[in-house]
Amino acid sequence: MAHQENEIQYPRLLLTGAAGGVGRAMRARLAEFAKVLRVSDLAAALPPDAAAHEEVVPCDLADKRAVDALVAGCDAIIHLGGVSVERPFEEVLEANIKGVFHIYEGARRHGVKRVIFASSNHVTGFYRQDEKIDAHALRRPDGYYGLSKSYGEDMAQFYFDRYGIETVSIRIGSAFPHAKDRRMMASWLSYGDLHELLRLSLFTPKVGHTVVYGMSNNLVQWWDNRCAAHLGFVGRDSSEQFRASVEAQPRPAANDPVAVLQGGAFTAAGPFES
Numbered sequence: 001m002a003h004q005e006n007e008i009q010y011p012r013l014l015l016t017g018a019a020g021g022v023g024r025a026m027r028a029r030l031a032e033f034a035k036v037l038r039v040s041d042l043a044a045a046l047p048p049d050a051a052a053h054e055e056v057v058p059c060d061l062a063d064k065r066a067v068d069a070l071v072a073g074c075d076a077i078i079h080l081g082g083v084s085v086e087r088p089f090e091e092v093l094e095a096n097i098k099g100v101f102h103i104y105e106g107a108r109r110h111g112v113k114r115v116i117f118a119s120s121n122h123v124t125g126f127y128r129q130d131e132k133i134d135a136h137a138l139r140r141p142d143g144y145y146g147l148s149k150s151y152g153e154d155m156a157q158f159y160f161d162r163y164g165i166e167t168v169s170i171r172i173g174s175a176f177p178h179a180k181d182r183r184m185m186a187s188w189l190s191y192g193d194l195h196e197l198l199r200l201s202l203f204t205p206k207v208g209h210t211v212v213y214g215m216s217n218n219l220v221q222w223w224d225n226r227c228a229a230h231l232g233f234v235g236r237d238s239s240e241q242f243r244a245s246v247e248a249q250p251r252p253a254a255n256d257p258v259a260v261l262q263g264g265a266f267t268a269a270g271p272f273e274s
Contacts, residue, residue: 008203010075012036016061016103017080017118019045022175022194029195030078033202040070041081061099071106076114076202079103086122086143088272096148104159112165116201117156119169121187121213122146125263127222129186135171135211135227142263143270153211160209168201168231171223173215179239182246183264186220190237193217200231207231222262 013034017023019041030037031053040046043058050056059070061081071077082095100117107115125142127133141147149171156167173187174180175194189197193216201207212228215221217235225233251259258264 008033010034010202012038012055012074013202014038014040014071014074014077015080016040016059016070016077017082017084019047020080020084022118022172023080025175025191026078026080026195026198029191030198033199034075038070038074061102062094064098064102064105067099067102068106068109071103071112072110074110074112076116077103077107077112078116078118078198078202080118082118082148083145086145086266086269088270089144092144092148096145097151100148100152100155104155104165107165108159108163114202114207115156115159115165115167116198117152117167117169119153119171119211120146120149121171121173121215121223122263122266123150123153123171125261125266127262128260129183129222129262131262132222132224134224135213142261142267146263146266153209157209166207167209168204168207168228169209169211170197170201170214171211173213173223175214179242179246181249181258182252183258185239185243185246186215186218186222187262188216188218188239188242189214190216190235193235193237196236197231197233200233204231 018039038055040057040059046058059066083092122142123139123146126140139150141150153169159165173189174184175189179188210228213223216237218239257267261267
């Protein structure tokens with residue numbers, strides 16, 4: 001889909017999780033997609049400063065009434081908000097499970113027809129690194145975080161089937177400035193490639209509920225995006241630029257989850273007993 005300028009801007013685009021690492025990286029880049037960008041996160045995490053095209057609206061995703069007000073007046077949602085690492089279930093429950101429900105209920109109530117949901121590769125984290133899978137593979141969440149993202153994908157499917165709200169669920173690999181270790185040589189997603197994937201997710205017509213793996217054009221590939229071919233996403237960057245520094249690191253033990261399973265250390269985190 002050719003990139004056009006103002007004629008495809010959304011009047012108001014909501015970005016949740018704006019204070020997180022990925023949210024901070026994407027915030028300035030999203031200006032081209034909307035006349036007004038509404039940015040949100042927990043009040044304690046969200047700086048009050050805003051660009052001329054931005055609205056800063058602090059919100060706790062666990063607060064249904066606050067989320068409803070947050071979504072009001074928006075035309076599309078990029079939902080990055082929530083707990084982004086493996087944590088006890090009670091913590092994941094509030095932001096990631098209640099929160100995604102509140103986002104979709106807000107979308108239903110206020111007529112929002114496009115959501116971009118930050119899912120995760122941890123939805124399928126128990127596959128081995130020598131396996132290649134696509135979006136139709138059985139989900140194998142690797143922890144409470146992965147379970148919450150699997151639930152979010154089901155929420156997206158349900159709200160499309162019942163209410164016609166379209167979603168692109170991006171199973172983000174490792175979105176960082178650099179690939180930090182051997183696992184990230186396969187899972188790395190550059191900020192530039194994520195920006196392009198968000199653009200395609202916002203403006204590709206008739207996505208229904210599409211699940212796409214978010215990874216750059218890395219030499220090692222665990223994921224096949226043939227089920228999302230209609231998005232036209234092709235990563236431009238590659239983790240190979242980091243190979244020398246990664247290979248200089250000590251090699252993990254052969255039975256270490258970071259060397260065996262796609263979800264890496266997440267597959268062994270917990271239990272979180274007091």
